[in-house]
Amino acid sequence: GESVGLHLPTLSVQEGDNSIINCAYSNSASDYFIWYKQESGKGPQFIIDIRSNMDKRQGQRVTVLLNKTVKHLSLQIAATQPGDSAVYFCAETASGTALIFGKGTTLSVSS
Amino acid sequence: KAGVTQTPRYLIKTRGQQVTLSCSPISGHRSVSWYQQTPGQGLQFLFEYFSETQRNKGNFPGRFSGRQFSNSRSEMNVSTLELGDSALYLCASRTGPSASGANVLTFGAGSRLTVL
Numbered sequence: 456g457e458s459v460g461l462h463l464p465t466l467s468v469q470e471g472d473n474s475i476i477n478c479a480y481s482n483s484a485s486d487y488f489i490w491y492k493q494e495s496g497k498g499p500q501f502i503i504d505i506r507s508n509m510d511k512r513q514g515q516r517v518t519v520l521l522n523k524t525v526k527h528l529s530l531q532i533a534a535t536q537p538g539d540s541a542v543y544f545c546a547e548t549a550s551g552t553a554l555i556f557g558k559g560t561t562l563s564v565s566s
Numbered sequence: 567k568a569g570v571t572q573t574p575r576y577l578i579k580t581r582g583q584q585v586t587l588s589c590s591p592i593s594g595h596r597s598v599s600w601y602q603q604t605p606g607q608g609l610q611f612l613f614e615y616f617s618e619t620q621r622n623k624g625n626f627p628g629r630f631s632g633r634q635f636s637n638s639r640s641e642m643n644v645s646t647l648e649l650g651d652s653a654l655y656l657c658a659s660r661t662g663p664s665a666s667g668a669n670v671l672t673f674g675a676g677s678r679l680t681v682l
Contacts, residue, residue, distance in 0.1 A: 498656050498673030544609065553622040554671055556609035
């Protein structure tokens with residue numbers, strides 16, 4: 456699979472590869488984190504979330520990892536497909552505050 | 567179940583004009599948030615309303631305002647438009663203000679504003 460360091464704006468992978476998108480968050484008080492996917496012409500769409508009392512959560516083909524020590528979040532997509540091509544955003548919130556988004560990473564999947 | 571509906575989808579205004587954007591949340595959702603999305607700044611939080619009260623406000627000038635009605639529908643207004651206000655304005659709703667897996671923020675498709 457291919458991975459990026461702390462926020463690169465673009466990631467290009469081959470169909471079938473595993474993708475890893477990284478995100479650094481800023482607020483040590485944040486206790487809830489979400490990954491969103493945004494396709495062209497659409498609003499962001501929920502992918503997966505994780506609370507700060509967890510360090511890993513799995514969904515269908517996606518896994519989110521949380522490292523609170525270094526304030527780092529990652530999204531792993533298994534067997535990436537062309538339909539996964541989109542912009543991916545991480546977002547954080549602390550109790551009662553607004554959801555704050557990071558800069559997105561554009562994932563391009565070639566077949 | 568219908569999603570978040572935003573109108574209009576596209577609009578063009580000139581500098582100095584004002585604009586009102588509308589958002590109908592998912593049925594049963596009482597919290598509505600607004601975001602501005604631009605290529606340079608990404609997604610920036612504008613404000614959140616719950617039960618007709620503004621709960622949170624982002625770092626935008628007073629030209630940006632919003633309101634929520636008793637049926638949870640929301641509007642945002644931008645007065646004295648500037649070229650830099652050109653953006654995609656996204657509305658999102660959830661059942662209440664507390665973030666959780668059962669209360670995920672769901673976005674509409676946005677209103678694309680171009681200021682000439």
